[in-house]
Amino acid sequence: MTPIRRHKELDRIWRTAPGWGRLAAVNHTVIGKRFMLTALVFFAIGGLLAMLIRIQLASRQSEFMEPGTYAQVFTMHGTIMMFLFAIPFFEGLAMYLLPKMLGARDMAFPRLSAYGYWCYLLGGSILIVALLMGAAPDAGWFMYAPLSSATYSPGINADVWLLGITFVEISALSAAVEMLVSILMLRAGGMSLDRMPIFGWYMLVVAGMMLVGFPPLILGSLLLEAERAFGLPFFDPTRGGDPLLWQHLFWLFGHPEVYIIFLPAAGVLSTIIPVFSRHRLVGYRAIVAAIVAMGFLSFGLWVHHMYATGIPHLSLSFFSIASALVAVPTAVQIFSWLATMAAGRPRFSIPMLHVFGFMFVFVCGGLSGVMLAMVPFDLQAHDTHFVVAHLHYVLVGGFVFPMMAAAYYWLPHMTGRQPVQQLSHAAFWTIFVGFNLTFLGMHLTGLLGMTRRVHSYDDPWWEVLNFISSMGGFVTTIGFALLALDLVLLMLFGRPFRRDPWRAGTLEWAMPTPPPSYNFASVPMGDIDGPSLAAGKGLLATPRGEMETLGVDPLSGRPEQIVILPKPTFLPLLTALATGGVFLSLLFKAYLLAPVFAVAVVALFLRWTAAMPAPAVLDAGQGLMLPNHRAARMPPSLLAMRFIIAADATAFASLVFGAGFLAISAPGWPPAEWPGFGWPAWVAVVGGLVALALPGRALVPQLVTVAAFTAILWRMEGVQDHAAPAALAALATWGAVHAAIGVLLAGWGDRRISAQWQRYAALVTVVAATFPALLRLLAEGAA
Amino acid sequence: MRRLVLLIAGFVIWSAAFLAVYAVQATGCAIGMEAGLLRGLLILCVAVGLVAGAIPLWLARRGGVLGQSAAIAAAAAMASTLLTLSGVFWLGPC
Amino acid sequence: MQRMTRDSDEAVGRLFLDLRDDGVLFAAMRFVGDMFVGFLHAPTRRLGLAGFPILFAAGCDRDLSVLSPAGPAAQGIATLWWWMFWGGAAIFALMLALFLWLLLRPAAGRGIPARWWIVGGGLVFPLPVLAALTGAALWLGEGTLGGTASTQIEAEARMWQWTFRYPDGSETTDVLHLPAGRDVEIVVTSPDVIHSFWIPRLGGKIDAIPGHANRIVLRADAPGEYGGVCAEYCGTGHVDMSFTAVASDDWGRE
Numbered sequence A: 001m002t003p004i005r006r007h008k009e010l011d012r013i014w015r016t017a018p019g020w021g022r023l024a025a026v027n028h029t030v031i032g033k034r035f036m037l038t039a040l041v042f043f044a045i046g047g048l049l050a051m052l053i054r055i056q057l058a059s060r061q062s063e064f065m066e067p068g069t070y071a072q073v074f075t076m077h078g079t080i081m082m083f084l085f086a087i088p089f090f091e092g093l094a095m096y097l098l099p100k101m102l103g104a105r106d107m108a109f110p111r112l113s114a115y116g117y118w119c120y121l122l123g124g125s126i127l128i129v130a131l132l133m134g135a136a137p138d139a140g141w142f143m144y145a146p147l148s149s150a151t152y153s154p155g156i157n158a159d160v161w162l163l164g165i166t167f168v169e170i171s172a173l174s175a176a177v178e179m180l181v182s183i184l185m186l187r188a189g190g191m192s193l194d195r196m197p198i199f200g201w202y203m204l205v206v207a208g209m210m211l212v213g214f215p216p217l218i219l220g221s222l223l224l225e226a227e228r229a230f231g232l233p234f235f236d237p238t239r240g241g242d243p244l245l246w247q248h249l250f251w252l253f254g255h256p257e258v259y260i261i262f263l264p265a266a267g268v269l270s271t272i273i274p275v276f277s278r279h280r281l282v283g284y285r286a287i288v289a290a291i292v293a294m295g296f297l298s299f300g301l302w303v304h305h306m307y308a309t310g311i312p313h314l315s316l317s318f319f320s321i322a323s324a325l326v327a328v329p330t331a332v333q334i335f336s337w338l339a340t341m342a343a344g345r346p347r348f349s350i351p352m353l354h355v356f357g358f359m360f361v362f363v364c365g366g367l368s369g370v371m372l373a374m375v376p377f378d379l380q381a382h383d384t385h386f387v388v389a390h391l392h393y394v395l396v397g398g399f400v401f402p403m404m405a406a407a408y409y410w411l412p413h414m415t416g417r418q419p420v421q422q423l424s425h426a427a428f429w430t431i432f433v434g435f436n437l438t439f440l441g442m443h444l445t446g447l448l449g450m451t452r453r454v455h456s457y458d459d460p461w462w463e464v465l466n467f468i469s470s471m472g473g474f475v476t477t478i479g480f481a482l483l484a485l486d487l488v489l490l491m492l493f494g495r496p497f498r499r500d501p502w503r504a505g506t507l508e509w510a511m512p513t514p515p516p517s518y519n520f521a522s523v524p525m526g527d528i529d530g531p532s533l534a535a536g537k538g539l540l541a542t543p544r545g546e547m548e549t550l551g552v553d554p555l556s557g558r559p560e561q562i563v564i565l566p567k568p569t570f571l572p573l574l575t576a577l578a579t580g581g582v583f584l585s586l587l588f589k590a591y592l593l594a595p596v597f598a599v600a601v602v603a604l605f606l607r608w609t610a611a612m613p614a615p616a617v618l619d620a621g622q623g624l625m626l627p628n629h630r631a632a633r634m635p636p637s638l639l640a641m642r643f644i645i646a647a648d649a650t651a652f653a654s655l656v657f658g659a660g661f662l663a664i665s666a667p668g669w670p671p672a673e674w675p676g677f678g679w680p681a682w683v684a685v686v687g688g689l690v691a692l693a694l695p696g697r698a699l700v701p702q703l704v705t706v707a708a709f710t711a712i713l714w715r716m717e718g719v720q721d722h723a724a725p726a727a728l729a730a731l732a733t734w735g736a737v738h739a740a741i742g743v744l745l746a747g748w749g750d751r752r753i754s755a756q757w758q759r760y761a762a763l764v765t766v767v768a769a770t771f772p773a774l775l776r777l778l779a780e781g782a783a
Numbered sequence B: 001m002r003r004l005v006l007l008i009a010g011f012v013i014w015s016a017a018f019l020a021v022y023a024v025q026a027t028g029c030a031i032g033m034e035a036g037l038l039r040g041l042l043i044l045c046v047a048v049g050l051v052a053g054a055i056p057l058w059l060a061r062r063g064g065v066l067g068q069s070a071a072i073a074a075a076a077a078m079a080s081t082l083l084t085l086s087g088v089f090w091l092g093p094c
Numbered sequence C: 001m002q003r004m005t006r007d008s009d010e011a012v013g014r015l016f017l018d019l020r021d022d023g024v025l026f027a028a029m030r031f032v033g034d035m036f037v038g039f040l041h042a043p044t045r046r047l048g049l050a051g052f053p054i055l056f057a058a059g060c061d062r063d064l065s066v067l068s069p070a071g072p073a074a075q076g077i078a079t080l081w082w083w084m085f086w087g088g089a090a091i092f093a094l095m096l097a098l099f100l101w102l103l104l105r106p107a108a109g110r111g112i113p114a115r116w117w118i119v120g121g122g123l124v125f126p127l128p129v130l131a132a133l134t135g136a137a138l139w140l141g142e143g144t145l146g147g148t149a150s151t152q153i154e155a156e157a158r159m160w161q162w163t164f165r166y167p168d169g170s171e172t173t174d175v176l177h178l179p180a181g182r183d184v185e186i187v188v189t190s191p192d193v194i195h196s197f198w199i200p201r202l203g204g205k206i207d208a209i210p211g212h213a214n215r216i217v218l219r220a221d222a223p224g225e226y227g228g229v230c231a232e233y234c235g236t237g238h239v240d241m242s243f244t245a246v247a248s249d250d251w252g253r254e
């Protein structure tokens, strides 16, 4: 078969149809680019809001915005930048790059990518519409209760945040599961983990962090929404709740989030710096260990946002030391990059200029971060503009500059055109100078006592500093406009090139650019170059009418299966719309409508599994016979189920932690009347134990469990009077929902997947049914 | 897969020790436990964390790129256990 | 030059006083900190140079400035800050110089083995620095946090004003009366949302969290007025939630 014919046939199979067909797109190149483009639009909106903030603060006693409007503006600026720009942007980049770097033709669950994208777009749009209608969230991007509770934020504003962001978070979780499975299973033949491009390692750890980082926030949002909508007082101290619980749940997510944003950028740097140093990355092993260390340590820092909440000094010390310690793996990475530069012959080009921007800005932000980790100093600097300056140094230095380097480095890959470096230098220096002008002096503004989130001030010295910051902010914006123009010019007028303009070694440059819909004409196996791949010397070179890619053993990279991916379909869009229906009906308090949409979501998801290929053994080429994924020992979906369970277990653990935390910390415990589960708890335990003992598809015991928990909820009284019954109701709901999902899977799902869920749900059942007794013990001990 | 688990095992143990110490300390203070006893319990948690943390280090010592990364990570995790929780030795418990 | 000497003389005098009060490490930190502040201030005052140092110098006398401490808690933190500022500046300069050196002089660092870079820069250099800094900061914190004092004043934060209650049962709004030169324990509460009690020149913040009573011990060294604010965003009236702390010698005898 000639390369041209192979190209035509593969493209017919893989391509996304034009016109309306675009809405059915599932291809990772298409979805990845959509993620990035949408994130950039949100970045522009967030930047516009930043300009409004800077106009407001440019002078004393400014009348530009009212305090209420200003609150919406700074809340939305923070929210948009964190949730709608930074995370989705790197998700898009990873989605675009990972399969290409790892030698696969797509991600493991293309429809999930598409579903995640639509959830992100719809959820983000809800927030923007609210902003335009003047009903945007206004309690700050961390939405501290009780300011965000129904009593003090009676409007729809806080609901928009809680529901909109939870909706968007679906995309983060689905991206996490998908990245984990894709990195572990969908690689080139023979690419063992220890030879994987370092970017793969970074994203592997990031995806793992997202998997356990987001659930606490999702749980917290659900609890707060339950309090706002139905009066379950989890965070209300007058009824046995505790505002500190929200802070713990939020920052348990919020701090790792910062590292979730930084690590992909570090992955980009670890990829780019060796290319421009003309030397392979030095210290691969140390870097892998450093990423793992960072991934974990970043979960042990969350209380550094809560130093002033009255927690004992000893507890603060754990978090303070961990916060300082996380600088060590960062230093290991930075010095590995320096070592790479020392070992090679660095050459200068635009991406390297942005690497310089990173070095300058991020090191500065890291140093102020270490300062803030020191408890006494933070007690002064906390909630002042010093912190605002610090966080921008870290986020812009640790994310925006590396992403601009990435843009200059990979845009030629996306467009097939080489940079025309007219504006690039000017754009960089404008952004760089403007940024430092905005934020360097802001450290001092903070130390002079200017707290954050104030819309007006009196001090003339603050005015000098703020005026400088505002001017700097406008310069920065001009710089970003120049950058955008530069990139557009590159796309329009760049010189076309054939392959690998940077002489990089990674696989994404072994394909034609812009990349074809199927990435690789044949899937790489062992050491192989671009032309041989096009000539069909890799695996799966003969198109069979299905979208095929290679599945490998996670560790060794030995080919194990042929994964057959689903064709473009409207199902992700429809499912996302139905999911949006659930969130919108909750938002507008149409509680009868919500279950209708929920049923639609479930029904649509069941449709996803309808058209699966039959188990078979297929010819992979090069004399290799492999089972398709249906016949494989470990199909991607089974591995995905394990990760989904891990995420769910984190949320459940957060719930259990939350209940325990209330019992020992909240005022007004134990409640006057202890709300037990009563006899149905025993039924639930027995149901759980039986389900645990029976292999797969234990329909009846799971049904019994659902019934038992429903009975418990039915009998539960006073959930609005005290957090204790509210927490127990949450546990029982959790148990009921999990058993119900078990019933669904037992009825319609794949047998092995259903068996896994059944075991997990049974454990959840047992814990949920017995935990109240422990809770009572804790509460009475603490009282 | 086992080597992948080994890579994170050290830090999983660190997380467990960290959470255990934090939970014991918070609970101990909440129920008004005697200071000396509480400190003893906390030190015990740290010690158990260190001993457990040595296991992955021992298992990872056998070569390979991944094995070496795992050994570095396990050693880093043990150091982290000792450092992050070092307050239990000298700071007031509540 | 004369100014410089005077500043350091003052600082040396302080060193001995502090040695008696707070122990060696603390005093040494404060000593060097003061030297640094003096170092920063002296050339500015002498030459009247425009620019950043002037802002620092001017800033040091501001009402809400962390850099013009008027009590022991704030003083300790200000000293810590100056230490970190100069240390941070040095490390920043070092990192940037290394990076630019390697970038602009290719093959410059060829002689240094990779292991040295990573072990030296990643472990040997940061670990002792971080350990020393964190140890000092914890030590400082252990001395200032979680203390108690015989005089207690209740501070109730509500949207959007401060009510202070004194041992004799009297109350004031948005004005806090303190004894000068004596430790006071402020018990901070809130009936509505979270606020944060902050008098920058006297010490750090403490949150007012509904359902909890938090404490902070502060001392104003000399009589005077010190600005205070609510530091945690608490709704549209947040900005207006400021107060004045008035320290006097005849507190409680009015």
Ligand code: HEM
Binding pocket: A047, A050, A051, A053, A054, A074, A075, A077, A078, A079, A081, A082, A086, A140, A141, A142, A388, A391, A392, A395, A396, A399, A400, A438, A451, A452, A453, A454, A473, A476, A477
């Ligand atoms: C030209 C660029 C930017 C400017 C001029 C800017 C300006 C500001 C200012 C002045 C504030 C403080 C508002 C206040 O406390 O009243 C702020 C808050 C914040 N910014 Fe930015 N920003 C920029 C870019 C970014 C980026 C790129 C990110 C994240 C990736 C970001 C994330 C945040 C967050 C999380 C907050 C906290 C919001 C809150 O207090 O609720 N900003 N920004």
Ligand SMILES: [Cu+2]
Binding pocket: A254, A255, A258, A301, A302, A304, A305
């Ligand atoms: Cu943090």
Ligand SMILES: [Cu+2]
Binding pocket: C157, C158, C160, C194, C195, C196, C230, C231, C232, C233, C234, C238, C241
């Ligand atoms: Cu307030």
